[in-house]
Structure formats: C-alpha cells, structure tokens
Amino acid sequence: MKKKEKEVRGFVFNKFEEPEKSVFDRLFDIFKEIITHTSGDLDEALDWLRQLDEEYQLTTDDYSIDDFVEELKQKGYIKEEIEPDGAGGMSITAKTERAIRQQALEQIFGRLKKGGAGNHRTSKTGRGDEHTGDFRQYQFGDSLSRISMTESLRNAQINNGIGEFSMSEEDLVVEETHFKSQMSTVLMIDISHSMILYGEDRITPAKKVAMALSELITTRYPKDTLDILVFGNDAWPISIAELPYLKVGPYHTNTVAGLELAMDLLRRKRNTNKQIFMITDGKPSCIREKDGSYYKNSVGLDPYVIDKCYNKARQARKLRIPITTFMIAQDPYLTRFVEEFTAANQGKAFYTGLKGLGEMIFEDYESNRKKRIRG
Numbered sequence: 001m002k003k004k005e006k007e008v009r010g011f012v013f014n015k016f017e018e019p020e021k022s023v024f025d026r027l028f029d030i031f032k033e034i035i036t037h038t039s040g041d042l043d044e045a046l047d048w049l050r051q052l053d054e055e056y057q058l059t060t061d062d063y064s065i066d067d068f069v070e071e072l073k074q075k076g077y078i079k080e081e082i083e084p085d086g087a088g089g090m091s092i093t094a095k096t097e098r099a100i101r102q103q104a105l106e107q108i109f110g111r112l113k114k115g116g117a118g119n120h121r122t123s124k125t126g127r128g129d130e131h132t133g134d135f136r137q138y139q140f141g142d143s144l145s146r147i148s149m150t151e152s153l154r155n156a157q158i159n160n161g162i163g164e165f166s167m168s169e170e171d172l173v174v175e176e177t178h179f180k181s182q183m184s185t186v187l188m189i190d191i192s193h194s195m196i197l198y199g200e201d202r203i204t205p206a207k208k209v210a211m212a213l214s215e216l217i218t219t220r221y222p223k224d225t226l227d228i229l230v231f232g233n234d235a236w237p238i239s240i241a242e243l244p245y246l247k248v249g250p251y252h253t254n255t256v257a258g259l260e261l262a263m264d265l266l267r268r269k270r271n272t273n274k275q276i277f278m279i280t281d282g283k284p285s286c287i288r289e290k291d292g293s294y295y296k297n298s299v300g301l302d303p304y305v306i307d308k309c310y311n312k313a314r315q316a317r318k319l320r321i322p323i324t325t326f327m328i329a330q331d332p333y334l335t336r337f338v339e340e341f342t343a344a345n346q347g348k349a350f351y352t353g354l355k356g357l358g359e360m361i362f363e364d365y366e367s368n369r370k371k372r373i374r375g
Contacts, residue, residue, distance in 0.1 A: 040245035104212035108358035138172035184269040190280035231258030252286035313345035
C-alpha cells in the first residue's frame, strides 16, 4: 500500500532591510557625538554641525539645520534658558544626556556582543536566580520550582513510552542556575592637563566609557552601584548627569587623593564585591599636604609621591578592593610605576590605546562580576 505523502510546510525568509533613517535621526546621531566632544556646549556643537553640513551636505532643500534645531526643541532635547544677564540661550536637557549615554553604550557594548561576550553572571551554580541552560538529574533536596517540566516529560516518554505514560523520580530534570552577584564599582577619571596635551583628546573617550558603563549598570544591573570621581590636584565625586560636561583642567595628577576618595566611597557599601577602575595617562605628580598646601613635581617619578601611591594600593588590597589601571599612554617611564603599583595591590593593569579602552573596561567589568556574594 502506497504511503500517503505528508504535506511539508515551510517558511519563506526575506532579507531584512533596515528602514532608512530620517534626516533628523541622521543629524541627531552626529549631534550626540559632537556634543560629547564639546562638553555639553550647545552653541559650539551647532557651529560644528553647520560646518559639517556645508562640507558634506547633511541636510536637504526641505530640511535645514534650523529645522533640526526646532525639532530638537519640540522633542525636548534642548531648552531655552535665560542667562543671569538677561540674555537668552539654549542648553541640552536630561533627555539628551540620557540619549548620549545610550549611544555610548551601543557603540561599546554592541561591539562586545558581536565579539561573543555573554551576559554578566557568576561562575557558581546552585540555588541561584539566573538560568544557565544546563540540566542535570533531580537529587533529593532540590527545590521543586527548579524542575524543568519540558525536559522531564521528554525523559518520561523516552524511558517509558507514550502508550502508557508514567513518570518516576528518575525522569525528573532540574535546570542549573547562577547566583546574581552585586558589584560596587568606583570609576576614577584623570582630568589632569595631560589628557588633552600633544594634540590628542583623551578625555572624550574616557567620558564615553563612563557614560556607557553608567548606562549599562543602571539599566541592566540595577543592584550594582557605580560611583564616578575625577582627580586632578584634588579628587571629587561627580554625578552621572555631569559626565557630558566634564572638562580637563590645568591640573597635576593627585592619584593619592583619588584613591583615598574611592576607598572611602566603597567603605560605605555593604556588599563584599568591590573594585576600582582607574583611567589615567600619566604618573602621579601631586600630593596635598596636611596643612592644605600642594607638593607638585612633574619631572620624573618622584619617590615621595610614588611611595604614597604604593601605600594606598596596599591599603586597598587589605580592604579586598582590587584596582584595575587603564593606562592610556604607553611611555616607557610609566611602565615601572604601573607594574609596582599593580603588584602592591595585586590588581591588574592594561596598557591600551584610546580605541580599545571601552571594550577592555567592559570585558574586565564582566569578569570581575563573576564572583559569588560571600556571607
């Protein structure tokens, strides 16, 4: 008897074509990049945008830069302000600040995902709250809520057949889970004058990394904490909202003050997983004395300043706070300081160009989150 052929149904896949961006969206992507470089100066950013429009014809006959500015107002990205002298002006809003952080996150974290980096989670398995996709046989004492009914039913069918269905304890399968770890991070950003010397803008990539990291943590890991501080002659904390406006000052590099503040911030955190990320491009060159005066020396590695840095590194190690140093300059004389500083803390150090800074920090953040909360 000829068997009846089964009808095979399939799916037709068409190539996905991303819809073309509007003129506003194209300009807005460029605008967000420029406003980061101008440290939130809207007038300067719009001047840059007009110059780029003249050179590359970014607008059309039906849509000008003035139309773009008007739409920015309508969408709530910029606002009118009255200056103290009574003159009018415009500034970016919190909505723009958020858009800048989102773009930084997409630029950096998007590249990481393409490279195969996975979700942030600990390497410990057990009674956690994040699924791993791995299964094992049920054991006495396992929570019933962790039993995978789909896998267990499949085992029962394989072991006992479909005709007279039955399920035994041997058929039960549970899914492994990971513990979600809580991490407290302090990000230190060097704002000494060297961050804009020699014709290289080092502060803008550092700002973008900070904005991307803050957006990642606040949106995807809300239990984690991130404190940001800057250090020049002194050190002080800044808010996430201040990041787009961050500028380099006429400062030396008081790394000791930055480390002191970072450890003080982390002492207030109750969780056990703590870390410091430090982005810098030079050697420590400044110390604030007890009487309020500054000891400064920009020539070579000053033993008085350097030894205080090593002491702070050892102090952080005793507090179980690892320090990861991202040195974005590769001058040979810095190598010895970075190596000895890292050894004193038993932390890590990366010598990185500006282009790879963001990827390296995100990868290190991921690896450091893979710790189970102790206690």
